[in-house]
Amino acid sequence: xxxxxxxxxxxxxxxxxxxxxxxxxxxxxxxxxxxxxxxxxxxxxxxxxxxxxxxxxxxxxxxxxxxxxxxxxxxxxxxxxxxxxxxxxxxxxxxxxxxxxxxxxxxxxxxxxxxxxxxxxxxxxxxxxxxxxxxxxxxxxxxxxxxxxxxxxxxxxxxxxxxxxxxxxxxxxxxxxxxxxxxxxxxxxxxxxxxxxxxxxxxxxxxx
Numbered sequence: 001x002x003x004x005x006x007x008x009x010x011x012x013x014x015x016x017x018x019x020x021x022x023x024x025x026x027x028x029x030x031x032x033x034x035x036x037x038x039x040x041x042x043x044x045x046x047x048x049x050x051x052x053x054x055x056x057x058x059x060x061x062x063x064x065x066x067x068x069x070x071x072x073x074x075x076x077x078x079x080x081x082x083x084x085x086x087x088x089x090x091x092x093x094x095x096x097x098x099x100x101x102x103x104x105x106x107x108x109x110x111x112x113x114x115x116x117x118x119x120x121x122x123x124x125x126x127x128x129x130x131x132x133x134x135x136x137x138x139x140x141x142x143x144x145x146x147x148x149x150x151x152x153x154x155x156x157x158x159x160x161x162x163x164x165x166x167x168x169x170x171x172x173x174x175x176x177x178x179x180x181x182x183x184x185x186x187x188x189x190x191x192x193x194x195x196x197x198x199x200x201x202x203x204x205x206x207x208x
Contacts, residue, residue, distance in 0.1 A: 036060030097162015
């Protein structure tokens with residue numbers, strides 16, 4: 001059973017999501033908090049497999065919460081939920097190191113599948129938002145999964161999780177310079193200008 005920490009400032013919305021998750025019998029909500037500050041404190045007391053987190057909240061929003069966790073070196077899986085169909089929030093969430101981003105109008109089955117994917121180390125993103133910020137990807141030639149080596153895909157997955165080169169080096173036991181070379185190769189092979197764009201390409205072409 002996947003253990004979930006739920007963070008949302010709207011009580012009715014939070015309790016509704018919690019009940020839906022419990023109905024699935026594939027995940028359980030271990031605790032609920034109404035902002036990022038409370039979630040950080042609760043995580044220290046009671047770790048969970050995944051955080052399901054709203055974007056916009058008082059005191060500390062979901063993106064700031066993600067940045068704080070990644071700043072600690074935490075690889076905590078984080079799935080963002082929001083009612084705001086805003087591609088800039090999606091980009092900010094990706095840049096902060098969130099592992100998933102869905103709108104709150106998703107079906108229960110899609111939400112549970114996303115929780116299972118993200119908790120298992122994968123990535124999910126709302127297709128409408130990916131299409132908004134991925135102008136040009138659809139027109140580019142399809143990218144084969146064989147384009148990147150197994151090690152490059154592993155590095156790209158950790159990049160998508162918001163880890164720095166040094167943190168990636170620690171996780172996969174490589175020199176920081178080697179990781180930097182892998183990242184440069186990934187950007188070159190995908191013809192991307194930066195790490196965020198590379199993650200978008202990876203999501204679109206299901207490379208990670």
